[in-house]
Amino acid sequence: MPVHLLAAVLVLAATPIAISPAHAGIRDLAKSAKEKAAKATGQKSADHPCTGMDAQFSETTIELTGDVLDKLLASRKATQPMRDELAKLLARRVTIQREIEDLRGKHGDAIVENENRRAEFRSCMNSTLEGIKQRKVQTEMANTMANPRSAEKLLKLTAAFNDAQMKGDTAEVNRLQREMGSLFDATHADSLEAEKQCGRMPALHPATVKVDALNQELATIDEKIRDLEKQATKVQADKCKLTKGQIAMAWERITMYVGKSKNDAKPCGFSAAELSALSERKDALAAELEG
Amino acid sequence: MLGRRRFGQRVGLLAACLALAAGAPRGTARPTLAIERQDQWSTWWRADHAPERWAAAEPRVTRALAWRRLAGGVEWATARLAGSAPAWRTRLIVVRLDPRRVRFELALDLADPSGRPAWTIDRAPPGALVAVNAGQFVGSMPWGWVVMEGTQRLRPGVGPLSSALALDTSGTVRWIAGDSLRLPANGVRTAFQSYPTLLRDDGSVPNALRASGRGVDLGHRDGRLAIGQDRDGRVLLVMTRFAALGGLAEGLPVGPTTPEMAAVMGALGARDAVMLDGGISAQMVLREPASGRTWRWPGWRKVPMALITYPR
Numbered sequence: 001m002p003v004h005l006l007a008a009v010l011v012l013a014a015t016p017i018a019i020s021p022a023h024a025g026i027r028d029l030a031k032s033a034k035e036k037a038a039k040a041t042g043q044k045s046a047d048h049p050c051t052g053m054d055a056q057f058s059e060t061t062i063e064l065t066g067d068v069l070d071k072l073l074a075s076r077k078a079t080q081p082m083r084d085e086l087a088k089l090l091a092r093r094v095t096i097q098r099e100i101e102d103l104r105g106k107h108g109d110a111i112v113e114n115e116n117r118r119a120e121f122r123s124c125m126n127s128t129l130e131g132i133k134q135r136k137v138q139t140e141m142a143n144t145m146a147n148p149r150s151a152e153k154l155l156k157l158t159a160a161f162n163d164a165q166m167k168g169d170t171a172e173v174n175r176l177q178r179e180m181g182s183l184f185d186a187t188h189a190d191s192l193e194a195e196k197q198c199g200r201m202p203a204l205h206p207a208t209v210k211v212d213a214l215n216q217e218l219a220t221i222d223e224k225i226r227d228l229e230k231q232a233t234k235v236q237a238d239k240c241k242l243t244k245g246q247i248a249m250a251w252e253r254i255t256m257y258v259g260k261s262k263n264d265a266k267p268c269g270f271s272a273a274e275l276s277a278l279s280e281r282k283d284a285l286a287a288e289l290e291g
Numbered sequence: 292m293l294g295r296r297r298f299g300q301r302v303g304l305l306a307a308c309l310a311l312a313a314g315a316p317r318g319t320a321r322p323t324l325a326i327e328r329q330d331q332w333s334t335w336w337r338a339d340h341a342p343e344r345w346a347a348a349e350p351r352v353t354r355a356l357a358w359r360r361l362a363g364g365v366e367w368a369t370a371r372l373a374g375s376a377p378a379w380r381t382r383l384i385v386v387r388l389d390p391r392r393v394r395f396e397l398a399l400d401l402a403d404p405s406g407r408p409a410w411t412i413d414r415a416p417p418g419a420l421v422a423v424n425a426g427q428f429v430g431s432m433p434w435g436w437v438v439m440e441g442t443q444r445l446r447p448g449v450g451p452l453s454s455a456l457a458l459d460t461s462g463t464v465r466w467i468a469g470d471s472l473r474l475p476a477n478g479v480r481t482a483f484q485s486y487p488t489l490l491r492d493d494g495s496v497p498n499a500l501r502a503s504g505r506g507v508d509l510g511h512r513d514g515r516l517a518i519g520q521d522r523d524g525r526v527l528l529v530m531t532r533f534a535a536l537g538g539l540a541e542g543l544p545v546g547p548t549t550p551e552m553a554a555v556m557g558a559l560g561a562r563d564a565v566m567l568d569g570g571i572s573a574q575m576v577l578r579e580p581a582s583g584r585t586w587r588w589p590g591w592r593k594v595p596m597a598l599i600t601y602p603r
Contacts, residue, residue, distance in 0.1 A: 058512075248429070
């Protein structure tokens with residue numbers, strides 16, 4: 001390595017740990033030295049060594065020794081029955097999605113038209129029932145005020161409502177609102193009267209019924225898949241005697257290693273022992289990630 | 292040759308002097324976070340003086356962000372953070388979205404026929420303004436509650452440090468923290484859960500993030516992705532990228548600890564925030580509709596679910 005390149009690398013290695021934020025201008029100096037060095041040698045940034053990127057192990061990030069990797073691989077094998085079941089569910093999932101797409105493709109326009117007609121019906125019913133309710137309110141108010149006892153009851157209810165609002169007692173406000181509103185809620189007779197104007201709710205399009213049923217099945221399958229994966233994770237954790245977090249982080253790092261190796265790039269953030277152990281099991285690990 | 296050697300000696304000596312003069316972080320030092328603004332760094336958070344509650348945004352952090360408009364209701368900014376080793380330098384990418392002006396949809400994306408997670412930013416729809424991986428996952432399926440287009444697709448998960456986000460068609464965002472499971476039954480169009488919660492109850496940092504031994508590894512450093520909401524109702528998406536070595540190793544999963552990420556969200560003015568899947572899963576794309584220009588931060592692996600933002 002040319003001396004000035006070595007010096008530039010030294011600067012780079014020293015800079016991140018050495019400079020305080022207040023001395024950030026030094027970063028530019030280091031960058032400039034690095035750029036000069038790279039330019040002089042025609043080196044591309046992708047070839048940059050993992051200077052200063054030593055593996056950092058913690059409670060979650062454990063060292064991927066040969067023993068750990070073998071345990072991880074073996075524990076994955078132990079989940080094979082679950083994975084077989086998973087494959088069946090995933091295959092059914094794909095079929096359902098295709099069926100839904102087919103139905104939407106064939107009946108898309110009819111489904112939209114049906115949904116629009118149902119929305120029109122709902123809108124008609126809402127406005128008609130609101131009209132009926134308003135008429136009821138006016139009639140009931142007139143009757144109530146004509147009767148001193150019921151007028152007193154209504155005034156008490158109104159006072160209690162105002163009091164609850166002043167106190168910010170949301171639960172009481174909601175309760176009183178329900179009590180007062182219930183006096184004028186739509187009855188079955190009101191609904192029948194509204195239907196005379198609006199007609200009957202159009203039935204769901206048969207394709208919508210099928211799509212809804214398929215979506216329901218899909219949701220059930222997705223839950224089953226999740227449960228199976230949860231079981232598989234537990235089996236792996238028990239078998240490896242590692243925590244779920246450690247296993248997840250180990251596979252994250254393995255994924256990074258395999259990804260980098262595929263691109264012939266130097267994986268950073270691994271110890272020498274890890275690189276050796278990973279290299280020896282590269283194919284098995286890649287197959288496990290693909291499988 | 293002599294000239295080269297002298298140059299090398301000079302630079303090497305300079306590096307050594309700088310290391311001594313600047314004072315390298317010592318093993319006993321408590322973690323800190325500093326932010327760069329106009330080539331000046333200011334330390335705005337210290338682990339040993341970490342606030343239990345973020346009552347307001349931290350001006351030293353917000354002033355360092357120069358917001359750029361992406362589309363109506365969407366702005367974004369970047370900043371550089373300095374932290375403790377090995378996360379000496381972290382690039383912060385912050386996206387601010389007005390939920391009344393944009394629409395959020397979830398995409399559940401599994402490969403056909405393997406069923407393995409298939410989503411990457413390359414699969415973001417052409418009309419998307421922002422697309423980012425959402426929630427957490429273990430195998431093929433996202434963890435926890437998932438509601439798509441008003442239909443519950445996956446039932447809620449249970450965990451004291453989980454948070455659920457529920458969005459309705461008007462742009463109202465509701466946060467449901469922990470195990471309360473008082474999930475809104477009606478009016479929810481899009482919802483998902485994630486963990487760990489970073490901020491709740493108007494900016495409070497959960498107890499489990501304030502002291503070790505409460506189920507969260509407080510020292511683990513990773514590339515991070517979080518979602519939050521500020522006091523003006525704007526949704527914040529915040530991603531970190533390792534930025535030491537001049538950005539050569541951006542994809543490396545190194546970054547803030549969980550308490551540090553809670554501080555970042557609090558300093559940005561969030562009152563609620565939760566982590567999304569970080570590390571090698573974290574990925575985000577921004578698309579400016581006016582110019583068609585995109586900004587991409589790819590991840591290392593495919594994920595099952597994404598949060599996609601569209602114009603309303």
